[in-house]
Amino acid sequence: MQVETVNLTQKDRKAVxxxxxxxxxxNLTKCIQCGACASVCPVAITGLPLYCKRLFRFLQTGHLEEILDDASSWACVACNxxxxxxxxxxxxxxVVFAFRRIQAQELAIPASATTSLMNFYTTGHAVYGDASELRQKVGLDPVPPSTLKYPEALKELQTLLDESPMAELGLF
Amino acid sequence: MVQVGTNPNIELLTYSEVEEVEGSIGNFKVKIRKKQTYIDWDKCTGCGACAEACPAKVPNEFNAGLDTRGAIYIQFPQAVPKKAVIDIEHCLNCAGRKIGTQPKISKKTGKPILAPCEKACPAGACDRSIAWDPEGELIEVEVGTIVVATGFKVMEKERFKEYAPDSPNVLTALQLERLISATGPTGGKLLRPSDGQKPKVISFISCVGSRDQRYHTYCSRVCCMYMIKEARLIKEKYPDIDIYMHFMDVRTPGKDFDEYYTYARELGINIVRGKVGGIEKLPGDRLRVMGYDNDLGKPIEVKADMVVLATAIELPEDAKQLAQKLSLPMDGSGFFKELHPKLKPVETPVEGIFLAGCCQGPKDIPDTVAQAKGAAAAAAVPLAQGKVVIEPTISEVNPEKCSGCGVCVPLCPYNAIKLEQYGDRPRAQIDMTQCKGCGVCAAACPSGAITLHGFTDAQIFAQIEALTKAA
Structure with missing residues (x-):
């Protein structure tokens, strides 16, 4: 484990x-680093480095570039x-989601999130896999009654996405 | 307390409540209800035989609900005065002995059939044939000054769903205090409530309801120190018990306090800086404490046999009612508001009423004693002098102009205005000692009968003129 000294006066806290x-x-400024959130956070418990409390401390001390590429925030399951x-x-x-927006803006999005976004645009499902055989087996229509069955609904969804800030990322 | 009880110059009214307060400094009239005890206190010797005989089971307030008391009981062994009372709501009226009825006569023995409490009392203080008035007795005392010292209560654990309050092994610190007390429910043995076994691992959690926007934003001030005290008492008596203390911050300001804390660390008590986010129940009545260690920078877990919550100090509901009876304001935290946080810490906006102890804000015993002595001295000064100095900028009613409409009476925040007969009709009159010169009445008076000295229309116009005069 390597530790390096941070020169706090060189950090631009105001800009971050x-x-x-x-x-x-x-709300970042309200955090007093008590650690209550981290004690129950699934991101922290699964062992990812930048869970809520630590992420907030980095941001409070003006670290941004250093942590931009870390994928921990994308593991937040919004359990609240x-x-x-x-x-x-x-x-x-x-606050975690606000950080994600900065990451997205800088295209610091991990592959898993990019794939989900692209899937969402092309199929209407963020998590998509071919389940037609399974569905037939249990007596269901091989195509689920979603955007997959109704291309006009998919069209509407794509229009919405094209108009959203996500379109600016140029992923679809 | 014993000295207070025996001092000839102090009249102690326990089991009593203030009903109404009238008047002003030097002439307060206080109506006090002495609640009905249903026991002849002149005869009661405080032996406790009745309490032992009583078959009723009521949660014992003094032991923070950890055991039960009878419906007839003495509140605690050191109570002053040490006298029994009947909690009539929970009384079972054994042998059909309702208060104020004559006993049935036994056909066998020809003697009256008495309730167990009556039979047990060797002094004849418990006589259920007497028709005691359930309303008790209303007395009125005249006093010159008043010191308010209601004390506090701690929050109940039920409010904190994240800390498994339904587990009997999750205790508030006050409950633990009773559990390790020689006069407590276990006679001072540290046994966890679920199975009466000695715990091997205990977690203490600080700031439960304090420093928390969901409950109280203030720091309860005493929890860090009493938690360390309880942990040390346990660790010194049972060094094999593993103790974890989870703090948001360790706050130990005060003479010798930090040394006391440092020694707790030396004793091997584990101090963890980081708030606990949740507690889960585990098989075997154990508890999983999910915490965080700020210094390790990692989430942590403690499998504890018992968890102690340092719940916040707050004022009981009836303290708020008392504030209304005394026309005293509360501050944003729900405590009685002092007149000035630095210069008038025991005074209140009502002249002649003073504050002492936790009713003014959370504080420990040394601070409470210091403030109580300050309040007692401040309350004695006007009595000794026999006069008070009042502010010159207060309001006055011109009775000739007053129509007696009474608009001003409920508006006055200091209860200083009364309607009193003047000539042919009642007209407003302002008590000079109670008026603080806020000017609400003067602004509201439809007849222009009230003048706020120092702020008459003429004076204000003159000020405007002076300010707007071309240089």
Missing amino acids: LAQMIEKGGG RCTEICPRGVDPFH
Whole structure:
């Protein structure tokens, strides 16, 4: 384990906070680092390095570039246990999602998330696999009654996505 | 407390409640209801025989609900005065002995059939044939000054769903305090409630309901120290018990306090900085404490036999009712508000009423004693002097102009205005000692009969003129 000293005065805390506020993560300043969120966070318990509490500390101390490529935030399952127990009203889930928006803007999106997004655009399902055989086996229509069956619904969804900020990422 | 009970200059009214307070400094009239005890206190010797005989089972408030008491009981062994009372709501009226009825006569023996409490009392203090008035007795005392010292309560564990409150092995710190007390439910033996076994691992959790936007934003101030005290008492008596203390921050300011904490570390008590996010119940009545270690930078887990929650200090509901009776304001945290946080810490906006102890804000015993002595001294000053100095900028009613409409009476935040007969009709009158010169009445008076001295229309116009005059 290697430890290096951080020169805090060289960090531009204001710029990082401004970005976070712009993306809806202004509650970052309310966090007092008590650790309650991390004690129940699935991201932390599965062993990923940048779970809510640590992520907030990095951001509070002006680290952004260093952590931009870390994929931990994409493992947040939005269970909201953090929001339920946070004693300071930080709403950690929303702050994590604000960080994700910065990551997405910088195209720091892990492959798993890119694939899900592209699947969503092309099929209407973020998680997509061919289940037609299984469905037939249990007596169901091989094509589920979703965007897969109704191309006009898929068209509507694609129109919505094309109009959203996600289109700017150029993934689809 | 014993000294207070025996001091000839102090009249102690226990089991009593303030019903109404009227008047102002020097002349307060306080109506006090002495609740009905159903026991002749002149005869009761406090032997406790009745309490032992009573078959009723009521959660024992003094032991924080960890055991039961009878319907006839003495609140705790050191109670002053040490006298029994009947909790009539829970009384079973054994042998059909409702209060105020004559006993049935036994056909066999020809003697009256008495309730167990009556039979047990060797002093004849418990006589259920007497028609005691359930309303008790209403007395009125005249006092010059008042010191409010309601004390506090701690939050119940049921409010905290994330900490498995339904487990009997999750205790509040006050419950633990009773559990390790020689006069407590186990006679001082540390046994966990679910199975009466000695716990091997105990977790303490701080800031439960304190420093928390969902409950109270303030720090309850005493929890860090009493948790360390309880942990040390346990560790010194049973060094084999593993103790974990989960703190948000360790706050031990005060003389000798930090040394006390440091020694807890030396004793081998595990101090963990990081708040606990959840507790899960495990088989065998154990508990999984899901915490975080800020210094390790990792989530942690403790499998505990018992968990102690340091729940927040707050004021009981009836303290708020008392505040209304005294016209005292509360602050944003729900405590009685002092007149000035630095310069008038025991005074209140109502002249002649003072504060002491936790009713003004969470504090420990040394601070409470210091503040109580301050409040007692402050309350004695006007009594000794026999006069009070009042502010010159207060309001006054011109009775000739007053129509007696009464609009001002409910508006006054200090209860200073009353309608009193003047000439042919009642007209407003302002008590000079109670008025604080806020000016609400003067602004509201439709007849322009109230003047706020120092702020008359003429004076304000003159100020405007001076300010707007071309240089």
